[in-house]
Amino acid sequence: MKTVSIRFNLNGRQVSHEVPANQxxxxxxxxxxxxxxxxxxxxxxxxxxxxxxxxxxxRAACATFAFEADAQDVVTIEGLADGDGLSAVQQAFLDNAxxxxxxxxxxxxxxxxxxxxxxxxxxxxxxxxxxxxxxCRCTGYQMIVDAVRAAAGAKS
Amino acid sequence: MTDAAQTPGTHRNxxxxxxxxxxxxxxxxxxxxxxAGRCVFMGGGVDLLQNLKSGxxxxxxxxxxxxxxxxxxxxxxxxxxxxxxxxxRDLETDPLxxxxxxxxxxxxxxxxxxxxxxxxxxxxxxxxxxxxxxxLPALIALNAVAVFEDTNGPRAVPAAxxxxxxxxxxxxxxxxxxxxSRRFLMDRSLKPVVSVALSADxxxxxxxxxxxxxGCAFRIATGGPLPMAGDLTTAxxxxxxxxxxxxxxxxxxxxxxxxxxxxxxxxxMIAVLLARQLRALAEAG
Numbered sequence: 470m471k472t473v474s475i476r477f478n479l480n481g482r483q484v485s486h487e488v489p490a491n492q493x494x495x496x497x498x499x500x501x502x503x504x505x506x507x508x509x510x511x512x513x514x515x516x517x518x519x520x521x522x523x524x525x526x527x528r529a530a531c532a533t534f535a536f537e538a539d540a541q542d543v544v545t546i547e548g549l550a551d552g553d554g555l556s557a558v559q560q561a562f563l564d565n566a567x568x569x570x571x572x573x574x575x576x577x578x579x580x581x582x583x584x585x586x587x588x589x590x591x592x593x594x595x596x597x598x599x600x601x602x603x604x605c606r607c608t609g610y611q612m613i614v615d616a617v618r619a620a621a622g623a624k625s
Numbered sequence: 626m627t628d629a630a631q632t633p634g635t636h637r638n639x640x641x642x643x644x645x646x647x648x649x650x651x652x653x654x655x656x657x658x659x660x661a662g663r664c665v666f667m668g669g670g671v672d673l674l675q676n677l678k679s680g681x682x683x684x685x686x687x688x689x690x691x692x693x694x695x696x697x698x699x700x701x702x703x704x705x706x707x708x709x710x711x712x713x714r715d716l717e718t719d720p721l722x723x724x725x726x727x728x729x730x731x732x733x734x735x736x737x738x739x740x741x742x743x744x745x746x747x748x749x750x751x752x753x754x755x756x757x758x759x760x761l762p763a764l765i766a767l768n769a770v771a772v773f774e775d776t777n778g779p780r781a782v783p784a785a786x787x788x789x790x791x792x793x794x795x796x797x798x799x800x801x802x803x804x805x806s807r808r809f810l811m812d813r814s815l816k817p818v819v820s821v822a823l824s825a826d827x828x829x830x831x832x833x834x835x836x837x838x839x840g841c842a843f844r845i846a847t848g849g850p851l852p853m854a855g856d857l858t859t860a861x862x863x864x865x866x867x868x869x870x871x872x873x874x875x876x877x878x879x880x881x882x883x884x885x886x887x888x889x890x891x892x893x894m895i896a897v898l899l900a901r902q903l904r905a906l907a908e909a910g
Contacts, residue, residue, distance in 0.1 A: 471641050490644035490686070491677075496634045505632070512635050513675055517740060526714075526743045531635055532674045533744075536644060537690070580740070602738035 475539035480548030488535040495519045495530035498545055506546035506575045517603030520576035521545050527583045546575035558582050561620035569607035576603050581617045590621050637678040646691040653687055653795050654776050660685040668710045668746035672753045705801040709748030728809040748796045757817045761846035765838030766822035769801045788845045808906060812898045817841050818886040821898040832857040842880040842891045859907045866903030870896045
């Protein structure tokens with residue numbers, strides 16, 4: 470079949486779609502779901518700007534098929550805040566000015582959120598190793614590391 | 626707000642294909658037989674999606690993440706059985722691997738980045754044909770066997786003979802012999818020039834059954850037993866290591882000559898890295 474019926478949890482709500490089998494998850498998120506926080510950049514799973522969480526794990530949405538989300542739990546940057554209350558990671562990025570142009574920020578925040586879910590109190594070396602999966606082309610890495618450390622402190 | 630059609634999508638279109646989501650190895654094998662020559666298996670999709678975006682056309686895509694058997698890790702009779710769709714992240718974090726192959730878990734926590742380790746599978750890694758990938762040299766050193774299946778049954782292919790076996794059927798598992806005495810070292814510091822993996826039994830001061838896998842330096846990772854004249858003890862592994870490594874490197878076919886390094890440099894570095902590893906074995910006792 471060239472189209473697939475999928476049903477999955479997106480930012481806490483059940484969604485259903487009939488998707489072309491060859492559609493990527495980022496196109497489903499941005500074009501059908503209209504969630505524009507997830508950014509497309511390299512389109513080859515290298516930069517991490519499109520990072521979303523699938524079952525709590527960071528995945529490049531540009532290199533994931535939409536059908537792979539079937540029956541899974543997907544969280545995008547729009548799913549982190551609780552109403553007007555930012556998540557600890559979002560607040561820490563704000564407090565530490567951990568962005569310059571901001572294009573990599575949603576992916577960085579999702580990546581950091583996954584780290585803190587798995588390791589609530591990572592040291593700086595662990596933060597650098599984990600966050601090394603995503604690229605900030607403005608090279609504002611120090612503030613990003615500071616923000617993740619601050620978010621860990623705020624959570625623990 | 627713009628409508629969906631105006632929102633920019635992925636830059637490169639993936640050609641349409643028929644999707645199949647088998648629930649078992651047997652069903653996957655039946656699909657592969659039915660669509661022989663017109664299908665591709667997808668594990669983590671790390672390489673496949675890029676190939677599809679670069680123009681690879683596929684009529685039928687058989688998605689293997691829907692087969693739970695392919696995600697299993699188990700131990701039987703001194704053999705670690707790793708399902709073909711076990712991810713790099715699983716290898717890094719699985720409790721069984723941590724107990725029975727801790728050195729493998731440690732090396733695997735350093736390949737790619739965490740996002741890639743979560744997506745990529747061991748099976749996809751060794752079948753990708755990318756000479757720079759780490760799976761094959763590691764598995765050659767570890768004397769692993771790749772198990773393929775088709776509707777006629779399973780077939781085992783030693784990791785060192787994997788070249789040309791890509792069409793042997795569905796890769797279902799990788800079997801790695803394990804023992805408490807087995808040591809494993811992998812030096813990835815000179816990628817993409819060379820990578821060298823060494824495995825050996827170290828027991829009572831003796832080094833035995835040493836095997837080497839070399840990545841990056843050939844079209845497909847190569848290697849095998851490390852020939853040694855007479856017994857090697859940990860005490861003299863440091864002293865004799867350089868000569869043994871040089872002899873091994875000298876007997877390899879001509880390494881690749883490309884923009885990263887000359888063939889001669891690669892051969893020399895294989896010897897250097899291997900000598901360091903033999904010394905490390907000696908020092909660790």
